[in-house]
Amino acid sequence: MTAVGPFAPLADAAATVLVGVPVWVVYWARRLAKARHTSLWFAYVLPVGVGGSAVLAVVGASIAVYQVLVWTVGDPEGASAAQHFSGTPVAGACVVVGLVSWWYHRRVLVAAAPGRTEVTRVYEYLMSGIALxxxxxxxxxxxxxxxxxxxxxxxxxxxxxxxxxxxxxxxxxxxxxxxxxxxxxxxxxxxxxxxxxxxxxxxxxxxxxxxxxxxxxxxxxxxxxxxxxxxxxxxxxxxxxxxxxxxxxxxxxxxxxxxxxxxxxxxxxxxxxxxxxEVRHGPRYVLLVGSPDDGVGRAVAHLTGARVDVWTRTDGTAGPWVVDDVVAAVSSSGADAVTVVAGPAGLETVGMRRA
Incomplete structure (x- = not known):
């Protein structure tokens, strides 16, 4: 049985909501929203969540403003007001939904990457690109x-x-x-x-x-x-x-x-x-052994120019990483490859070379 008459669009929309919202709640709200913030996670939140929502709002606003301008100063081509503005409610709904979705994903993004980070810059340039x-x-x-x-x-x-x-x-x-x-x-x-x-x-x-x-x-x-x-x-x-x-x-x-x-x-x-x-003279490879990586690998790689891998100690005795201390330890070594081990007493640096 299908809905007919003026309630048909409402029935179609309700069916879409009833199918889509539970899937979103199960997969995103209950699982992925609280998952580890990997590159794939940001690849969804930034271009799809933030970017897609912004595009939806911009398109909806453009359609609504265009229809108003055409009716006011343009050429509505003899259409009645009801015919001319028949698509305006949908455009307005796109603006509302797009802005709410953008606001939500923006909050998720800020919580995941507080302060001004590279993620913040990607967001700003993404929004600038969409508007441009x-x-x-x-x-x-x-x-x-x-x-x-x-x-x-x-x-x-x-x-x-x-x-x-x-x-x-x-x-x-x-x-x-x-x-x-x-x-x-x-x-x-x-x-x-x-x-x-x-x-x-x-x-x-x-x-x-x-x-x-x-x-x-x-x-x-x-x-x-x-x-x-x-x-x-x-x-x-x-x-x-x-x-x-x-x-x-x-x-x-x-x-x-x-x-x-x-x-x-x-x-x-x-x-x-x-x-x-400046031309950097130092290790080309750094292995960090200690607490779980909280961005220290990328920071050390950026500051030293070396390729950096991070391994986590399973005995739980490693203290938190301090980027400046790690960079100082790496820079003090003359070896091409360095292992920096974080222990209870601090950092231990071990030079390495291939056999």
């Missing part, structure tokens, strides 16, 4: 709409020029402030000359990816625009129709070229402000 993607699409649509307005077609197919422009403005209004909020925050920290911010792996990956993707998209757009131009010249010559056909690749070229050029310039500025790395 929306704003970039908005710029592209605005350029497309401007070309359509300057070079009108003989007859209009699809969305009107006004509505295309409003779609671009909507994405700029939704994505622009969000991008600026996160990007200006990390930018202030980087401009303050904090070395850990300038040299952050998350920042480097963010800048390189945007520079690379923007560059690739710009090159592809140039090729497509050139193909359309050559095709038009061979067929009818350069006229308004050819210019109009080139509007999308040209708009993508302008938007992605700005994104690529800007982030490439930021990356080069970061590299110029980082101090020259």
């Amino acid at each position: 993607a929306a704003a970039t699409v908005g710029v592209t649509l605005v350029v497309v709409a401007l070309v359509e307005a300057l070079v009108p077609a003989g007859f209009e197919i699809g969305t009107s020029v006004t509505n295309s422009l409003l779609a671009g403005v909507t994405l700029l209004v939704v994505g622009g402030p969000l991008w600026w909020a996160f990007w200006s925050h990390v930018g202030r920290l980087a401009r303050a000359g904090v070395e850990v911010e300038l040299g952050s792996p998350a920042r480097r990956v963010y800048l390189v990816v945007l520079f690379g993707l923007g560059g690739v998209a710009a090159v592809v757009s140039v090729l497509v625009a050139a193909f359309l131009a050559i095709q038009g010249v061979l067929q009818t010559g350069i006229d308004a129709a050819v210019v109009r056909d080139m509007r999308i690749p040209v708009a993508i070229l302008l938007a992605t070229a700005v994104v690529s050029g800007y982030h490439g310039a930021v990356y080069r500025d970061d590299r110029s402000r980082l101090p020259v790395a």
Whole structure:
């Protein structure tokens, strides 16, 4: 038996909730939320939990704002208010659910990695990237709409020029402030000359990816625009129709070229402000034997440049790791490989070499 009439959507939604919520509670709330915070755990919480929720909220907000703008100043194409706003409740629900889910996963993330850590930076650059993607699409649509307005077609197919422009403005209004909020925050920290911010792996990956993707998209757009131009010249010559056909690749070229050029310039500025790395002379391999690893392995590897493995003592006599003490012990050894054993009396350093 299926629900019919005005309650059919409510019944479908209730069925989805009844199936999905128990599965989420069993697998996430009762098990994985309290599990060890491994790389796989963060790979779910960051891109899926935080990122997916943010995308849902941005898409929902964009649809709702667009529908309001079209009804207010755009071209609703003769639809009644009920018809025009039929999808707005779903868009609003996406905003609410997305924001609640984002808030929840953000709290989980803060509890798992308190303070300003690399996980915090990954979160900030992820949010900045999502917002920048929306704003970039908005710029592209605005350029497309401007070309359509300057070079009108003989007859209009699809969305009107006004509505295309409003779609671009909507994405700029939704994505622009969000991008600026996160990007200006990390930018202030980087401009303050904090070395850990300038040299952050998350920042480097963010800048390189945007520079690379923007560059690739710009090159592809140039090729497509050139193909359309050559095709038009061979067929009818350069006229308004050819210019109009080139509007999308040209708009993508302008938007992605700005994104690529800007982030490439930021990356080069970061590299110029980082101090020259000192050549480290020390062990190439470090084995730490003691208490369970609480990030000490990554910290020692970063500070010494060595490959680090951590083994846990089973007798429970090891004290907590102190990164500075471990680095000092490693640096004092002239061997290519070092074992640092944490015991009740402190650290014991043993140089090693292959037989």
